Amino acid sequence: MDALVWIAVGSLFAWLWLLLGQGFFWRTDVRLPAREAPAEWPFVCVVVPARDEAGVLPESLPSLLAQDYPGRAEVFLVDDGSSDGTGELALELARRHGGLPLTVGSPGEPPAGWTGKLWAVRHGIGLARARGPEYLLLTDADIAHEPGSLRELVAAARTGGFDLVSLMARLRVESVGERLVVPAFVYFFAQLYPFRRIAVDGSRTAAAAGGCVLLRADAAERARIPDAIRHAVIDDVALAKAVKRGGGRIWLGLADRVESVRPYPRLRDLWRMVSRSAYAQLRHSPTLLAGTVAGLALVYLVPPVALLAGLVTGVDRAAAAGGLAWALMAATYLPMLRYYRQSPWLAPLLPVTAFLYLLMTVDSAVQHYRGRGAAWKGRTYARPDTALDEG
Template identity: 70%
Template sequence: MSALTWIASASLAAWVWLLVGQARFWRTDIRLPPGAAPGGQTPGGTRDAAPGGVDGRWPTVAVIVPARDEAEVLPLSLPGLLAQEYPGRAEVFLVDDGSSDGTGALARRLAAQQARGGLPLTVTSPGEPEPGWTGKLWALRHGMALARERTGAEFLLLTDADIAHSPGSLRDLVAAASGARLDLLSQMARLRADSAWERLIVPAFVYFFAQLYPFGRVNRHSSRTAAAAGGCVLLRTEAALRARIPESISRAVIDDVTLARAVKRAGGRIWLGLADGVESVRPYERLTQLWRMVARSAYAQLGNNPLVLLGTVAGLTLVYLVPPLTALAGSPVGAAAWAVMALTYVPMLRYYRQPPWRALALPVTAALYLLMTLHSAVRHHRGRGAAWKGRTYA
């Protein structure tokens, strides 16, 4: 066998292992677990039936929205959150994390314009983070403490300011978590994929995440794999207290995955899947915007470890770049590896309403992610760390 065939065979073997050993990571049919019936109805069969519990009522929910300079997206997301059709008691707490664009004032105006009957809104500000805290987790700490004090909420919905919820989202999340007895339920919001760069990079972002944290394995209580999507996390207050959230994860840059790990380590049951009625409205029309989004935490995902970085570069090259290169050089083995890669990507493209032929361009996207990861490492070693909205974390 030639060296070309040996290299292509190694890549094909890697893809066979991914197919067999990564809990069918390519699946996109993992949606809310039993508890939210079709049409937004609960297991009782009627829209307002309580999702279980000895007192036959819907749990009280506090919705916590950390927001820093989000005036651009709030008009697209906050009205829908305030208009949730939730049969129980729910309140929204928007934590203005030192915004300079009038985020807090805009939130108050949007609430005032809301039709009567919407969820009540409290806008609060925690001040600058104390040492040892990232900005988002400091905001969540403040919002969660205020919500527990005012509402005694049994569930906390942690959702980002750029996430738009369909009218029945909160009801369905609570019904699903109650029905499946979950301590943490997270839906990966459908990200925007309208611009050319979004269509190239965004579906792959979710695909790579699912490959790293297969949803089927995350959702298995006996598995150690844990992950969540920070844009939409429904968390039992009892589980948060048991896992000391957010104090135990105060330094986390990748806060969603760290949160899920803490809850699961504390004995909690967690679930992660794709969303239908939860969408991000944040636009990423230029490559620089997407690059910044990925690069700010890519090296932190690798533990800021140079050896892990080298292994990641080698792995991405073998798995994603070798197949097309060897196939174009005439290797049928390389072509087979490329075909397997493309086929596993097609379900995610369909979820994002993209044509299947785009799967052939996945190696190009992988090469961009590789460069973003290297850039993230360079920034870290230059002391610029994970930078986001004017803050840099070591």
């Protein structure tokens, strides 16, 4: 019983530290910073890597072509070996909707040492650089932008003097699995990379959201993007670290005008999304995996277990510590649920979601040691490497 009390108290102290000492990660008011219209709007090239995206392009691509941007802008969609007619559909959508000029290119299969997406991004950036843009907007094929999105991103970058401005697109939340997993996904991401710390000069915290990254072209060259991160499965975080290490100023926050249209109707779809990169996040380290499993258990699973066990056995101190830790957990999750317009009654279920994430992380390690590594869109990377290339 003494052990139960001490474990419950340890979990409670962990939550007190997370509440106050982890950059107020649970707050959802980090949105695009103050911005003013520049005297002259810079030239922007939008790069969209796309592999087998015919299902989502009709919702996403027209939103890019229809951007209400006062300056010059062009869109480069890179068809990364699609088998569903993605490139042809993109050209048809451009003919049908008009708007910004669209160029469709294809880089061929990636060489050894490159992930498919980053090889496509490299090709797209190469096409864009021939035009001489000041900024690059790297955005995924499933991301829809409201008409003023590009204008606001550029204004925020110019006003704040940022080399990289990234928005965590609002993900789709409609199915039961999406309601249970998606808000927690963003919550956990913010816990690992508190948004408030990212923009602080001198802070080592660096992250971006790959679905929407506005990047100064000269900062990309200094950081050798994407060559320096060509191995990265978690490419958005690696990109942000490379830019910050190169002296660039970066900013990341939640989006109001940028949304993902990709559906995850079944839990196994969400499982695959998380497990494909979870072990890469841990640098394929068994030690970090063990620590992560223990940490998830202490922080998310102990509180409800301690409360219930304490009530059953009459150990009031364990029940009190577990109940208070569970209450703090639910309270910190409520802002994210409100951001995603979900019921507050999902907040007490966060331990269930955390247990699912624990299983997904273990499954990611199992797949890695079976030689399957990170698999996505028909490609498998046996040993993805999230470390930046120092060479």
